[in-house]
Amino acid sequence: MPNNFLRKIILLSILTLTALPIIISTVNAAAFSSASILLIRNAPSTNTTIQVCATTPGSDNGTENNLKITFPTSFTVSTNTANWTVSTSNIPSDASAWPGIGTATNISGKVVTFPSSNLSTNTKYCFKTLNSLSLTTAASSGSHKGSITTYQGGTTIDTTQFGLNVGSDQIDINAVVPASSTDFEAEMEITNPSGTSFEQDTTLTYQLTYGSQLSSNSNITVEAQWSLGTISGSGTPTVEILDYVVGSASDGYNSTPPVIDTVNRKITWTINSFPASTTNQTVTFQLKTNSNYTGSNSVSFDVTGRVLGPGAQSADSTVTKSYLYNSGITPTPTPTSIPATNTPSGDSDSTSSTTPTPTSIITPTATPQENLEITNVEIREINTNSAKIYTAFNKSASVRVEYGTTPTNLNLTAFSINSLSESVILLENLERNTTYYFRIIANSSGETITSEVFTFKTSLRPTDITMSEGSFLVISNNLLIYDQAIADKGKIDEKVILPLNSLFSFTISYQNSSQIKTIQAFLRKKFVLSAHTSKFPASLNITLNETHPGEYTAQLTPNVEPGDYELYIRIHDKSGNIFEEKAAEFRIIKPFTVLEQGSKKPIEGAIIKLFGYNFTSKIYEEIDPSVLSIESPIKTLHDGTTNLVLQQGKYKAEITSLLFEPKTIEFVIGAKGHENYPTVFLKKVPFNPMLFLKYNFETIADYLKHASEFIDDTIKSNRVFELLALTLSVVFLLLTFRSLLSRTHNSYRSLCHYIVHILRTRSIKSTRPPKGIIKDPDGKSISKANVFFIKNNEVIFQTTTNINGLFFTLGKDFDQIEINKVGFESAKFPFNYQLDEDMPVFYISSDTTFAQGFLRNLINIAHVIIGLFFEVFILTLFLMEILFIPGIGFYKVLPYIILTVFMLIVFIHQGILKNKYI
Numbered sequence: 001m002p003n004n005f006l007r008k009i010i011l012l013s014i015l016t017l018t019a020l021p022i023i024i025s026t027v028n029a030a031a032f033s034s035a036s037i038l039l040i041r042n043a044p045s046t047n048t049t050i051q052v053c054a055t056t057p058g059s060d061n062g063t064e065n066n067l068k069i070t071f072p073t074s075f076t077v078s079t080n081t082a083n084w085t086v087s088t089s090n091i092p093s094d095a096s097a098w099p100g101i102g103t104a105t106n107i108s109g110k111v112v113t114f115p116s117s118n119l120s121t122n123t124k125y126c127f128k129t130l131n132s133l134s135l136t137t138a139a140s141s142g143s144h145k146g147s148i149t150t151y152q153g154g155t156t157i158d159t160t161q162f163g164l165n166v167g168s169d170q171i172d173i174n175a176v177v178p179a180s181s182t183d184f185e186a187e188m189e190i191t192n193p194s195g196t197s198f199e200q201d202t203t204l205t206y207q208l209t210y211g212s213q214l215s216s217n218s219n220i221t222v223e224a225q226w227s228l229g230t231i232s233g234s235g236t237p238t239v240e241i242l243d244y245v246v247g248s249a250s251d252g253y254n255s256t257p258p259v260i261d262t263v264n265r266k267i268t269w270t271i272n273s274f275p276a277s278t279t280n281q282t283v284t285f286q287l288k289t290n291s292n293y294t295g296s297n298s299v300s301f302d303v304t305g306r307v308l309g310p311g312a313q314s315a316d317s318t319v320t321k322s323y324l325y326n327s328g329i330t331p332t333p334t335p336t337s338i339p340a341t342n343t344p345s346g347d348s349d350s351t352s353s354t355t356p357t358p359t360s361i362i363t364p365t366a367t368p369q370e371n372l373e374i375t376n377v378e379i380r381e382i383n384t385n386s387a388k389i390y391t392a393f394n395k396s397a398s399v400r401v402e403y404g405t406t407p408t409n410l411n412l413t414a415f416s417i418n419s420l421s422e423s424v425i426l427l428e429n430l431e432r433n434t435t436y437y438f439r440i441i442a443n444s445s446g447e448t449i450t451s452e453v454f455t456f457k458t459s460l461r462p463t464d465i466t467m468s469e470g471s472f473l474v475i476s477n478n479l480l481i482y483d484q485a486i487a488d489k490g491k492i493d494e495k496v497i498l499p500l501n502s503l504f505s506f507t508i509s510y511q512n513s514s515q516i517k518t519i520q521a522f523l524r525k526k527f528v529l530s531a532h533t534s535k536f537p538a539s540l541n542i543t544l545n546e547t548h549p550g551e552y553t554a555q556l557t558p559n560v561e562p563g564d565y566e567l568y569i570r571i572h573d574k575s576g577n578i579f580e581e582k583a584a585e586f587r588i589i590k591p592f593t594v595l596e597q598g599s600k601k602p603i604e605g606a607i608i609k610l611f612g613y614n615f616t617s618k619i620y621e622e623i624d625p626s627v628l629s630i631e632s633p634i635k636t637l638h639d640g641t642t643n644l645v646l647q648q649g650k651y652k653a654e655i656t657s658l659l660f661e662p663k664t665i666e667f668v669i670g671a672k673g674h675e676n677y678p679t680v681f682l683k684k685v686p687f688n689p690m691l692f693l694k695y696n697f698e699t700i701a702d703y704l705k706h707a708s709e710f711i712d713d714t715i716k717s718n719r720v721f722e723l724l725a726l727t728l729s730v731v732f733l734l735l736t737f738r739s740l741l742s743r744t745h746n747s748y749r750s751l752c753h754y755i756v757h758i759l760r761t762r763s764i765k766s767t768r769p770p771k772g773i774i775k776d777p778d779g780k781s782i783s784k785a786n787v788f789f790i791k792n793n794e795v796i797f798q799t800t801t802n803i804n805g806l807f808f809t810l811g812k813d814f815d816q817i818e819i820n821k822v823g824f825e826s827a828k829f830p831f832n833y834q835l836d837e838d839m840p841v842f843y844i845s846s847d848t849t850f851a852q853g854f855l856r857n858l859i860n861i862a863h864v865i866i867g868l869f870f871e872v873f874i875l876t877l878f879l880m881e882i883l884f885i886p887g888i889g890f891y892k893v894l895p896y897i898i899l900t901v902f903m904l905i906v907f908i909h910q911g912i913l914k915n916k917y918i
Helices: 002-028 484-488 689-715 718-744 748-761 854-868 870-888 890-909
Strands: 034-039 050-055 066-070 106-108 111-115 124-129 142-152 155-166 184-192 203-212 218-226 242-244 259-261 266-274 278-289 299-309 317-323 374-382 387-404 412-415 420-427 435-444 447-450 453-457 473-476 479-483 495-499 504-511 516-525 539-542 545-548 551-556 563-573 578-589 593-596 607-614 619-622 649-657 660-669 679-682 771-775 786-791 794-800 806-808 816-820 827-830 841-843
Touching (some): 034 142, 034 155, 203 218, 218 278, 412 420, 473 495, 504 563, 718 870, 718 890, 748 794, 870 890
Antiparallel strands (some): 218 299, 242 278, 299 317, 374 387, 387 420, 387 435, 435 453, 473 479, 516 539, 786 816
16 A cells, blocks of 8 residues: 555656646747748748748747747748758848847757847847748748747747738739838827917817828728826826817717717727828817816926828827916806716626616706707716716706727616706626727707717726825815714814815825825815705816825815815726715805995904813813914904805804904804804994094005015015015116206217217228208307208208217218207208308397296206216216125126216217216
8 A cells, every 4th residue: 555655646747747848838828929930932832931030029938049930831841951941131120139049959840940149039030041942832822821930949938820821923022011201191180279279168170181191092090199287397197177068079080989988088080991091080079178287387288180091190290289277267056066976886796787776966957948968078987887977968868878998889878867957877797808889869858969989998907005094184274174084083073174265285195005096186065955056166176296106285266156165086997996985064154254234344453362162171261372363363454355264163252353342252153054164244343543543554554564574574575575676776876867868968869979979980981071060159068059961952961969069970971050949049951051060050040039948948957957966876876786786696787887987978978077966
């Protein structure tokens, strides 16, 4: 007996050792990504050489040292290894030379063995045989199969089959040659509206032009895809800013219907047997911007088109536009929101029914007299065996969803229970990791409409993403107003209480967050049984930012109406699951408000002093702002409201205001309907002059305090200091320049002429005097005289004289000049006057009948006074510029210094310092 047992052990060991190489070979063996053999001659019974190509898989399955090609049994294979010489010259440009390849080492039947070296992964290798005596094609036409295999010794590494086609020598290849990307055309464009940036609720119409340059018919797929939006400065697309407009996609070639994938934001047209050399075909579709992002930054988005053909695809054609939220747009009144869908429960594989049990929700009934339309189709949830389809209509309708695993065989059906304007329908008993197609058929009062086909894919495995316990926190005004960990212990209500339009932020954490593909948050109005409509949106979409791995933060000032809301987090993970989870419930209530009793007018500046209730001592204690981030006392705003945000609890407030009787109230902030911020009415006291004066003095003091705080904050800013410094420099430059004109008796025009004259006379010599001087009979220079240059009895140029009576001709071609000035007689002179002089002098006489007006005298005196301040201005300007250099930098001050120096040069050059002050 022991001997038999020992023999069995020995036999089992031998069998195991014998089978081990086979097991290892089976485990390690893999398939080439692709392999082919090209016959140089295709005619039957013809000697030929071949080209061998193979692309290795992505996994490294072993170290290759030989290659075996098994030819079809109908082919004749030379058994002489000398006939199987090879070369790696003139192989395809996208291939590498097969390493270690050489003359065949062994031939056994139809199997030819070649040497080989180790092959890299994801690489295409090729070689050719050189002697046509090595192989003879089959005697009959048709397709013949063989295989190509690499080995490590006797262990298979990679293998695959190939086909050889024997027919005519006019066919030089044995398989379909992959198309090139240039064989297809795709051009995306936006046809309406024009522009580059769009606000919310804008419908964008796109057109994709496509075609094929192939010489034979082919199966193609036309794709249009839109991206997530990228917030300016972010660099990563995160915002679902575009929605597909249901029913907007047109049919493709030969009435090919579109298939809409809202999960992956894609539309596809799968066209069979697209004709050869057919171009300029078009499809159109529409996308609509939503208000998922309400920030002030622009959001860029792409819409891309492409054509996928056999073995290749066209280059992407992309149209990039941007979105900018317009806070001035009033939202269209919407019905009260539907409740959010439930969180999926686990991974149920039940397949007991082919028609799933639907779920639906009740929504307000809309009764407008209009044609039935589908306004939205959304895939709310996906897991391994179910999906939830959300539908919305412009009026109540009954819904049927037809679905299946091919777009042409939608053999399963699900229904809504009631006729509603919004429904969520559950599709159950689905296969995991399977693509499904569905369409919506809606009926309302005998009117039936059918949507295009939509698609989704069930997930590969259940999600393992879970919300971290107690991780949800809400902060407003730097005060922690909600902590889920405390709420879970029952110490506070399971609701976040916030006053209307208060800025708040929240954080939430998830475990296994590396599996999250996209994450969004939605603040939805909690469902109530009414047909209530509102100018506010029923759902606000919130952008989440990942601040730490698995921790997400968002900030929001909800522009909503008071009421109950629910915050949902929607997650799309890398396994294909889409699910929603309620993070918290919110109560948005009116803020603490103080009004006048009777008239209900808002009271501005009322002082509210706050006390918190101590449950241990059973007394109210004054709130210390240094302990809690709560401002107390706090003053009401112009509309009688406050920015006060409090944690859940019991409080007391003392409200005082001049001209009104003080009041003390107690209130509770909590989840119950009456636990709100109070609205307090103060009774006005009888008129008292002293109180009235005190009220006005306090108002002035408040505004002076605010102004002082603003100035204190402003002067601390380097940017504001720089702006003020440069502004002050500009003001003094303008004042100095005006003073220079008054001192030199120049006008803006004559000063420009003077500058041009200086520049011209440096390089141009003229036979005419370039300047002249005007004086009175006593020889005194006349400033600000108008000089007109005339040719052929037409005025061609005009200037004025400066303080020295000088004017400049600027090299103009003229015959005579005319001079006039108020208080002097006008005179004309031919400009051949005293040509021998470099600067001719022209004399005009005073008008003895002229009586200069009082106003003109005042203006002249003002000019003189302004001119006398020139030195003060220019010295002050120099001093300011020097003092500003350390604060704002030399190069920023340099342009002002240059202008100041220029004015000083003009002042000196025109001889002001050589004449008496006037």
